[in-house]
Structures are given as structure tokens and as C-alpha cells.
Amino acid sequence: MHTADPFLFQLFFIFVWAKLFGEVFERLRLPAVLGEILAGVVIGPYGAGLVVPTDAIYAIAGIGAIFLLFTVGLETQPKDLISVGRTSLYVALAGIALPLLLGYTYMIARHHPPHEALFVAAAMMATSVGITARVLGDLQVTQTRAARIVLGAAVFDDVLGMIVLAVVVGIVSSTGLEWAQLLITAIEAVGFALIMMFYAPRVVRRMEPGMERMSTRDAPLIIALAICLGLSYAAVKIGMAAIIGAFFAGLAFAEYSPRWNLRERVFSINEFLAPFFFFSMGARLNMGVFDRRLVVSAIVISVLAILSKLIGCGLPVLRAGWKTAAKVGVGMVPRGEVGLIVALVGLQMNIVSETAYALVIFMTGITTLVAPPIMKVLFRKDMVSQPALLERRKTAM
Amino acid sequence: MHTADPFLFQLFFIFVWAKLFGEVFERLRLPAVLGEILAGVVIGPYGAGLVVPTDAIYAIAGIGAIFLLFTVGLETQPKDLISVGRTSLYVALAGIALPLLLGYTYMIARHHPPHEALFVAAAMMATSVGITARVLGDLQVTQTRAARIVLGAAVFDDVLGMIVLAVVVGIVSSTGLEWAQLLITAIEAVGFALIMMFYAPRVVRRMEPGMERMSTRDAPLIIALAICLGLSYAAVKIGMAAIIGAFFAGLAFAEYSPRWNLRERVFSINEFLAPFFFFSMGARLNMGVFDRRLVVSAIVISVLAILSKLIGCGLPVLRAGWKTAAKVGVGMVPRGEVGLIVALVGLQMNIVSETAYALVIFMTGITTLVAPPIMKVLFRKDMVSQPALLERRKTAM
Numbered sequence: 001m002h003t004a005d006p007f008l009f010q011l012f013f014i015f016v017w018a019k020l021f022g023e024v025f026e027r028l029r030l031p032a033v034l035g036e037i038l039a040g041v042v043i044g045p046y047g048a049g050l051v052v053p054t055d056a057i058y059a060i061a062g063i064g065a066i067f068l069l070f071t072v073g074l075e076t077q078p079k080d081l082i083s084v085g086r087t088s089l090y091v092a093l094a095g096i097a098l099p100l101l102l103g104y105t106y107m108i109a110r111h112h113p114p115h116e117a118l119f120v121a122a123a124m125m126a127t128s129v130g131i132t133a134r135v136l137g138d139l140q141v142t143q144t145r146a147a148r149i150v151l152g153a154a155v156f157d158d159v160l161g162m163i164v165l166a167v168v169v170g171i172v173s174s175t176g177l178e179w180a181q182l183l184i185t186a187i188e189a190v191g192f193a194l195i196m197m198f199y200a201p202r203v204v205r206r207m208e209p210g211m212e213r214m215s216t217r218d219a220p221l222i223i224a225l226a227i228c229l230g231l232s233y234a235a236v237k238i239g240m241a242a243i244i245g246a247f248f249a250g251l252a253f254a255e256y257s258p259r260w261n262l263r264e265r266v267f268s269i270n271e272f273l274a275p276f277f278f279f280s281m282g283a284r285l286n287m288g289v290f291d292r293r294l295v296v297s298a299i300v301i302s303v304l305a306i307l308s309k310l311i312g313c314g315l316p317v318l319r320a321g322w323k324t325a326a327k328v329g330v331g332m333v334p335r336g337e338v339g340l341i342v343a344l345v346g347l348q349m350n351i352v353s354e355t356a357y358a359l360v361i362f363m364t365g366i367t368t369l370v371a372p373p374i375m376k377v378l379f380r381k382d383m384v385s386q387p388a389l390l391e392r393r394k395t396a397m
Numbered sequence: 398m399h400t401a402d403p404f405l406f407q408l409f410f411i412f413v414w415a416k417l418f419g420e421v422f423e424r425l426r427l428p429a430v431l432g433e434i435l436a437g438v439v440i441g442p443y444g445a446g447l448v449v450p451t452d453a454i455y456a457i458a459g460i461g462a463i464f465l466l467f468t469v470g471l472e473t474q475p476k477d478l479i480s481v482g483r484t485s486l487y488v489a490l491a492g493i494a495l496p497l498l499l500g501y502t503y504m505i506a507r508h509h510p511p512h513e514a515l516f517v518a519a520a521m522m523a524t525s526v527g528i529t530a531r532v533l534g535d536l537q538v539t540q541t542r543a544a545r546i547v548l549g550a551a552v553f554d555d556v557l558g559m560i561v562l563a564v565v566v567g568i569v570s571s572t573g574l575e576w577a578q579l580l581i582t583a584i585e586a587v588g589f590a591l592i593m594m595f596y597a598p599r600v601v602r603r604m605e606p607g608m609e610r611m612s613t614r615d616a617p618l619i620i621a622l623a624i625c626l627g628l629s630y631a632a633v634k635i636g637m638a639a640i641i642g643a644f645f646a647g648l649a650f651a652e653y654s655p656r657w658n659l660r661e662r663v664f665s666i667n668e669f670l671a672p673f674f675f676f677s678m679g680a681r682l683n684m685g686v687f688d689r690r691l692v693v694s695a696i697v698i699s700v701l702a703i704l705s706k707l708i709g710c711g712l713p714v715l716r717a718g719w720k721t722a723a724k725v726g727v728g729m730v731p732r733g734e735v736g737l738i739v740a741l742v743g744l745q746m747n748i749v750s751e752t753a754y755a756l757v758i759f760m761t762g763i764t765t766l767v768a769p770p771i772m773k774v775l776f777r778k779d780m781v782s783q784p785a786l787l788e789r790r791k792t793a794m
Contacts, residue, residue, distance in 0.1 A: 007456055008639055012626040019619050026612030059404055059453035060460075215423030218668055222416050225669055229409040242405055268662040269669050271615055272622055 010057050013050070017043050018275035031131050031368050033336060036275055037361070040282020053283055057276060062242070064277030065341050067270050069243040070228045072338070073250015074257045074266060076155050088152030090316035095153065095332050096160050098312035099124040102304045107356075110297060115172050116356050119346035122168045123360045124305045126161035128336020128368070129154035135372045136331070141382045146324045149317060150331035158338070159197070162247050163189045165342055166240045172351055173239045189240075192248060200252035208256070220260035224253045241345045281340050281361065284347065289355045301359050302366040309333045309367075327378045333371040335364045407454050410447070414440050415672035428528050428765050430733060433672055434758070437679020450680055454673060459639070461674030462738050464667050466640040467625045469735070470647015471654045471663060473552050485549030487713035492550065492729050493557050495709035496521040499701045504753075507694060512569050513753050516743035519565045520757045521702045523558035525733020525765070526551035532769045533728070538779045543721045546714060547728035555735070556594070559644050560586045562739055563637045569748055570636045586637075589645060597649030605653070617657040621650050638742045678737050678758065681744065686752045698756050699763040706730045706764075724775045730768040732761045 018036040025035030045052045053061075103121030108114065132154065136147045163186075170185030211219045228249040235245030257263045290298070314329030343360035346352030352360075415433040422432030442449045450458075500518030505511065529551065533544045560583075567582030608616045625646040632642030654660045687695070711719075711726035740757035743749030749757075 007459070008626070008630045008633055011460070012623070012630045015626055016623050019613060019623065023611060023613045032613065056453050056456035059456070062404070063408070063457075214420060216416060216420045216429065221665070221668055226409070226413050226416065229405070229412055233405045233409045236405055265662075265665040265668075268618070268665040271618055271662075272666050 007054060007056050010051055010054060014039075014053070014057065014279045015272075015275055018279045022275070029372075031334075031336075031372075033131075033278055034365055034368055036278035037282040037285075037340075037365070040279040041285050041287065042282075044279070044283030044285075046283070046286045046288065051283075053280055058280055060273060061277040061280035064270070064273035064275075065243055065337075065344070066228065066232050066246040067266060067273055068277065068337050069247040069341065070250040071263065071266055071270055072158055073247040073252075074254050074263050076158055076251055077254050087317060088149055089156050091149060091153035091313045091328060091332070092156030092160055094316055095127065095157060095309050095313040096125045096164065099305060099308040100164070102308045103301065106300060106304055112356065115351045116346070116353060118168050118171065119342065119352050120301070120356050120360060122161075122165055123339040123342040123346075124301070124308070124335065124363065125157075125164060126335060126338035126342070127154050127157045127309065127332045128334050128338065129158070131334040131336060131368055131372065132331045132375070135375050136379070139376065139379050139383050141379045144327075144379070144382045145320070146317075146327035146331070146382075147379075149324075149328050153313065153328070153332060157332070158247070159193055159251075161338055162244050163193050165345075166192070166244050169240050169244075169345065169349075172349065188238075193251075196248035196251045200248075201255045204252055204256055220256070221262060221265050224249070224260075224262055224266075227252065241341075243341050243345070277337075278340075281344065284344075285358055285361050286354050287358075289358050294355055294358065298359050298362040302363045305335065305363050305367050306333055306370060323378070327375070330371055330374045330378060334368045336368060339364050404451060404453050407448055407451060408457075410440075411436075411450070411454065411676045412669075412672055415676045419672070426769075428731075428733075428769075430528075430675055431762055431765055433675035434679040434682075434737075434762070437676040438682050438684065439679075441676070441680030441682075443680070443683045443685065448680075450677055455677055457670060458674040458677035461667070461670035461672075462640055462734075462741070463625065463629050463643040464663060464670055465674065465734050466644040466738065467647040468660065468663055468667055469555055470644040470649075471651050471660050473555055473648055474651045484714060485546055486553050488546060488550035488710045488725060488729070489553030489557055491713055492524065492554060492706050492710040493522045493561065496702060496705040497561070499705045500698065503697060503701055509753065512748045513743070513750060515565050515568065516739065516749050517698070517753050517756060519558075519562055520736040520739040520743075521698070521705070521732065521760065522554075522561060523732060523735035523739070524551050524554045524706065524729045525731050525735065526555070528731040528733060528765055528769065529728045529772070532772050533776070536773065536776050536780050538776045541724075541776070541779045542717070543714075543724035543728065543779075544776075546721075546725050550710065550725070550729060554729070555644070556590055556648075558735055559641050560590050562742075563589070563641050566637050566641075566742065566746075569746065585635075590648075593645035593648045597645075598652045601649055601653055617653070618659060618662050621646070621657075621659055621663075624649070638738075640738050640742070675737075678741065681741075682755055682758050683751050684755075686755050691752055691755065695756050695759040699760045702732065702760050702764050703730055703767060720775070724772070727768055727771050727775060731765045733765060736761050 017039045021035035021039035021042075022032035023035070025038075026032050041047050043050045100121045103124040104117050107117030107120050112120070129151065132150060133142075136142045136150070141147050142151070166189035167182065167186050170189070171182055207223070211223060216222055228246050231245035231249040232242040233245070235248075236242050253260075253262055309332045310326075310329035312329075313332040314325035317328050318325045339360060343352060343357050347357050414436045418432035418436035418439075419429035420432070422435075423429050438444050440447045497518045500521040501514050504514030504517050509517070526548065529547060530539075533539045533547070538544050539548070563586035564579065564583050567586070568579055604620070608620060613619055625643050628642035628646040629639040630642070632645075633639050650657075650659055706729045707723075707726035709726075710729040711722035714725050715722045736757060740749060740754050744754050
């Protein structure tokens with residue numbers, strides 16, 4: 001209500017347009033997220049200029065990013081990580097190493113500064129499991145071996161991606177590239193990840209009786225939110241990105257998320273905040289930077305992003321036949337919110353230029369658009385060969 | 398993440414302190430809301446000065462106010478309004494008229510400007526049903542006649558309060574006091590209320606099949622949020638306060654709230670946003686303005702606020718015996734978020750001075766603190782005389 005008019009107007013206007021574009025994309029069977037970003041591009045300051053988000057909107061978008069990653073963490077059950085086995089770990093490792101390597105090499109070859117190259121490469125590494133999971137769910141093939149490997153690998157992928165991002169931010173924040181410093185940051189990040197995955201849930205477990213004795217209504221949600229905000233701030237304080245803290249806070253509560261209904265409740269908060277984040281991502285994209293040279297770069301980066309996941313994630317499972325390898329590879333292709341947020345962190349640290357930011361948005365869009373239809377073709381046979389499941393589906397209706 | 402450091406720090410710091418104070422208050426069996434406000438007074442710029450909320454925090458607090466009133470609207474079922482009958486309507490009407498009259502007269506007598514007097518009087522009129530409902534629920538006496546009258550009257554009270562607030566804002570916004578203008582505003586406000594209560598739910602009902610066909614996930618929540626933001630903005634645009642629009646948006650969805658699980662989901666959003674609102678309310682309170690004269694005024698205003706509800710709400714039910722009248726009167730005493738928001742609207746319109754704002758906060762605190770213990774004494778007998786309920790309670794445990 002402070003500075004009521006323009007702020008309230010933007011809240012309403014952005015929310016409605018983001019959701020409208022999202023709805024249209026859903027109807028075209030495209031990911032809603034891309035629609036919400038496109039709304040920002042089309043209506044935002046570099047497009048029609050109908051709305052120029054104020055600082056307050058960007059602040060809300062920032063909270064949206066924090067809660068998005070908090071949700072990703074909440075959905076990452078350390079237990080699953082242990083059960084999915086080595087195959088998924090190898091898939092995730094190779095699927096992170098190859099995009100980093102290819103992305104960095106290409107960006108350096110195109111004479112981008114090393115720090116910027118590192119950020120673009122980091123944005124190329126993280127698979128967005130949401131889009132893949134949804135396609136697999138729609139096809140009712142989540143129980144196939146390939147699908148299980150993909151979903152398991154995506155969990156590792158998130159954790160590894162966050163560790164790499166922490167290291168990248170650490171490298172970029174420090175003056176010059178000192179290998180000793182880099183090693184310390186890497187150890188810190190891995191240690192942080194391990195603590196949040198294996199020790200923090202125990203602390204939460206021990207806190208449980210006390211939490212349920214608390215007089216505050218919804219104590220578990222309140223404490224989870226407080227820890228999410230606290231770790232986000234702590235992450236910034238020690239030179240990482242806020243979202244890294246939010247992600248690890250989610251990990252700590254992942255085990256108790258079903259019992260306390262945390263996921264659904266944080267989800268409700270997301271439903272309100274996330275559109276502002278995705279819209280803002282689009283609003284920051286200056287379409288004017290796309291000259292011929294950048295379009296070539298964007299296409300090459302997108303192709304590299306697709307090939308690196310196809311090969312990196314496909315190779316470790318080649319023994320199971322090329323069809324399984326193809327399924328796993330394609331399933332790992334879509335990049336999403338994590339890549340976007342990495343680009344945003346770089347933009348805010350003044351390391352990623354407008355052009356590199358545009359590359360990342362373009363790459364995210366292409367990978368997200370390309371993968372689902374191919375997945376549908378590849379997994380079609382599994383669908384037909386599972387009459388029992390189809391039967392079950394019918395009786396359920 | 399924009400201007401990450403101070404903003405993130407404030408988010409974390411304010412959330413944690415508000416909730417800590419809230420928890421302490423709950424343990425002392427006092428309303429948590431007062432604790433969250435006190436956190437703002439103690440830690441905020443006029444207190445220890447540990448945190449000076451930025452514009453972004455005030456923006457979030459503003460959204461918090463909107464969602465608070467949206468929830469109040471969601472909980473106001475027009476059906477209940479019709480069923481509770483005339484007694485509740487009379488209780489609500491007299492319970493609004495008397496505080497307005499007494500408050501306005503006293504403020505004018507103390508040489509406050511008429512507009513300011515009007516705002517303080519308006520802040521004195523609205524009962525906060527949340528606190529009363531909770532006490533009645535704890536005592537398990539919600540089924541007594543007195544409790545049903547109170548809960549019914551509180552529903553009317555909200556709607557009538559919003560209409561009066563709309564008129565007050567209308568009066569203050571227009572230049573000079575024109576009676577024709579005033580009449581038009583009053584008719585507009587009443588018409589708006591009637592439409593949102595009786596026509597809008599039908600529109601929602603007709604929209605329902607379309608909503609469930611929509612591809613967007615959680616379409617009902619998204620549409621409810623969009624309409625809440627839209628009506629808030631529209632209310633500001635036509636010269637009312639944003640919260641009035643939010644309240645009426647809630648009314649329109651009240652009927653469908655249980656089916657779509659709206660209340661619980663907006664509640665999750667509230668859990669995150671409301672602490673910023675209450676903290677900000679406290680942070681705006683300059684304790685330095687409390688000189689001897691203001692303390693006297695604050696006590697008088699508080700006494701008037703209590704007496705006016707006791708008498709205004711007690712008289713219409715005096716026929717049912719003075720005990721029932723006392724129960725109804727005391728049950729209507731606590732003022733809460735609506736009064737606070739009225740004061741805030743006045744502060745932001747530069748009509749309410751720091752001293753008048755302090756009066757309202759003081760009055761809200763006193764009425765909220767005084768009523769629950771008296772209610773417990775008055776309703777104790779009903780509790781003992783309901784062995785069946787107590788029995789049911791035991792077996793449920």
C-alpha cells in the first residue's frame with residue numbers, strides 16, 4: 001500500500017499477463033514457464049514497454065527465486081539419492097561436466113571474458129526435472145528403467161549443480177584465480193551439501209517434538225520459512241548466492257515435508273510469487289542485442305547444451321542399449337529455473353553482460369521446447385507395452 | 398535478490414523477531430498479533446533501531462494487508478449473514494454507530510482536525526472476530542446463543558465496517574464536505590458490497606466449469622489471486638482503499654473457498670506475509686509522542702472503545718438477560734487488523750498524524766488484551782453446563 005498506485009498496478013498487471021501467457025502456452029502443450037518469461041519479454045521495458053518493473057517488483061521476484069529453489073530442495077529426498085544407485089550418479093556427473101566444459105570452451109573461443117564464460121557454462125549444466133517429470137507422468141511411464149534413471153539423476157544433478165554454482169560464485173568473488181582458494185570453496189560447498197543432506201535432517205528430527213509443542217500456529221512452516229530465509233542470507237554473507245542457501249534449507253526439510261504438508265504450503269506461496277520471477281526474467285531480456293553474431297552464438301550454445309546432455313547422460317547407460325541411452329539423454333535436456341537463476345546471479349554481480357544473459361534465456365527456451373516432443377516419441381512404445389497401467393488408468397477414471 | 402544484502406537481511410530478521418515475539422505472547426496466553434506488533438515497536442526505527450524497514454519491506458507489508466483482508470472476506474459467508482438473523486444485524490449496527498459517534502466527538506473535543514477524528518473513529522468501529530472466535534473455540538462454547546450472536550454480528554460488522562471505511566475515504570478524498578457527493582459514495586459502497594455478496598458468487602459459480610477446464614495448474618487459486626489484486630487496484634483507482642477491494646474479492650469467493658481449498662492456501666501465503674505487516678505497524682509507532690496529554694487521550698479513547706461496544710452491542714440483546722448482553726458486549730470488544738489497517742490508510746493519506754496513529758495502536762492493544770480474560774469468566778458457566786461437549790472433547794483426545 002506504500003506507493004500504492006504504481007506498485008499495486010504492477011502487481012495486478014504482471015500477475016495477470018504472466019498467467020495469461022502461461023495458460024496459452026499450456027493449451028499449446030508448451031511449458032507454462034516459457035509463457036510467463038515471454039510475457040516479460042513482450043510486455044516489459046524492452047518489448048511493448050507497458051510495464052517497467054519497479055525495485056519492489058524485482059524484490060518480490062527475488063523472494064520468488066528463493067522459494068522456487070526452496071521447493072526444489074524440498075522435493076529432493078536424500079533417501080532417494082542413495083537408493084537410485086550409481087548409474088544415476090554417473091549420468092548426473094557426466095551430464096554436468098560435459099556442458100560445463102563445452103560451454104566454457106565455446107564462450108572463451110568467442111572471446112568472452114573467463115568469468116562470464118564460467119557463468120554461461122554453469123547455467124548450461126542444471127537439468128530442470130520439473131518439465132521432464134511432467135512429460136513422464138503424462139505418458140504414465142515413470143516406472144520404466146529409463147525414467148527412473150532420469151528422475152534419480154536429476155536429483156543428483158540439482159545437488160551437484162548447486163555445489164558447482166557455489167564454487168563458481170566463489171571463484172568470481174575472489175580476486176584472481178587462486179587454486180588454494182578454489183579448493184577451499186569447493187570443500188566448503190561439498191561440506192555444506194553433505195551436512196544439509198545427512199546431518200540437518202537429524203537436527204530437524206530432534207527438533208520435531210519441540211516444534212509440535214510450540215504455541216505458534218503452523219510452527220513447522222514458520223520454522224522452515226525462517227531457516228530458508230536465514231540460510232539464504234547466510235549464503236550471500238559468505239559469498240554464495242541466496243538461492244544456494246534456500247536450496248539446502250529445502251534439503252534439510254525434505255524428509256519431513258510430507259508429514260508437515262510443507263511442499264503444498266510453500267507451493268501456495270510459490271503460486272503467488274513465481275510469476276513475478278519469471279516475468280522479471282523476461283523483462284530483463286533486451287531483444288535488441290540479438291544481432292547476427294549473437295543469433296549464431298545462441299544457436300551454437302543451444303546445440304551444445306542439447307548434445308552435451310545427450311552424450312554426457314547417454315554414454316553412462318549405453319550398455320543398456322542405445323534406446324535407453326537416448327531416452328535418458330533426451331530426458332535430461334530441458335534446462336529451467338536453475339539455469340535462469342544462475343544467469344540472473346551473474347547479471348546482478350555485473351559479470352554476465354546483456355548479450356550473455358540473452359544467450360542463456362535463448363538456450364533455456366530451446367532446450368525446454370525441444371525435449372518434450374522427442375521424449376513422447378521415444379517413450380511411446382513403453383506406453384503401449386504397459387497395458388496393465390493403461391487399464392489401471394481407465395478403471396481409475 | 399535485487400539489492401540482495403540489506404533486503405534479505407531484513408526479510409530474515411523481521412520474520413524471525415516477529416515470530417519470536419508472537420511465540421512469547423502465545424505462551425503468555427496473549428494474542429500473537431500483539432507480539433508481532435510489539436516486535437516492530439521494540440526493534441524498529443523508533444525502538445532499538447536494529448532494523449529500519451526499506452520501501453521493499455513496506456511494499457511486502459502492504460501485500461500482507463491485502464491478503465489479510467482477502468482472508469477475512471473468504472471467511473465471511475453471505476449465507477451465514479442471512480441465517481444469523483436480525484439480532485446480529487442490530488448488534489453490529491449499534492456496535493458500529495456508537496464507537497464512530499463517541500470516537501469522533503471526543504477527537505473533535507480534543508481539537509483534532511475533523512478528517513483525522515473521522516479516521517480514528519473509523520478505526521474504533523471494526524471488531525476483530527479472529528481473537529473472539531479463538532477464545533470461544535478454546536472454551537468450547539461456540540454453540541451458545543451469546544456466542545452465535547457475537548460470531549454473526551462480527552460478520553455484519555466486517556461488511557458494514559468496510560462500507561463505512563469506503564465512505565470515510567471518499568469524504569476525505571473529496572475537496573470539502575459535500576453531502577450530495579457523500580450520498581453518492583455511500584450508495585456506491587453499499588452497491589459494491591451487495592454486488593460482491595450476492596451477484597459475484599453467482600458469476601464465480603458460472604465460471605466454475607470453465608475454470609476446471611483451464612490448463613493452468615491451480616486455476617481457482619490463480620484466478621482468485623488475480624481478482625483480489627485487480628479489485629484492490631480498482632478500489633484505489635476509484636478513491637477507496639486497496640484492502641476494501643481485497644475484502645470484497647474475498648466475499649465473492651467465500652462460497653467456493655472450502656471446495657477449492659482457497660482459505661488454507663491463501664493462509665499459507667499469509668503466514669509468510671502477515672508478520673511483515675504487523676511488524677511494520679509497530680515499526681511506524683513513535684513511542685516518543687506519548688506525552689502526558691496523549692496518554693490521557695489514549696486511555697480515554699480505549700475506554701470509549703470498550704464502553705461503546707459493550708453498550709452498543711449489549712443493548713440490542715438486553716431482553717435476553719443482562720448476562721447474555723454482557724457476553725455479547727465483551728465478545729465484540731477486541732479490535733484488530735481492520736482497525737490497524739484503517740489507521741495505516743489514514744497515515745499514508747497524510748491525514749492521520751503520528752499521535753493519532755499512536756492512539757489507534759494503543760486502543761487496539763488495550764481492547765485486544767482486556768476482552769479475552771473477561772470473556773473467559775463470563776462464559777465459564779456455559780462451559781461447566783455442557784458436560785456433553787466436555788465428554789466429547791475427552792473421547793476425542
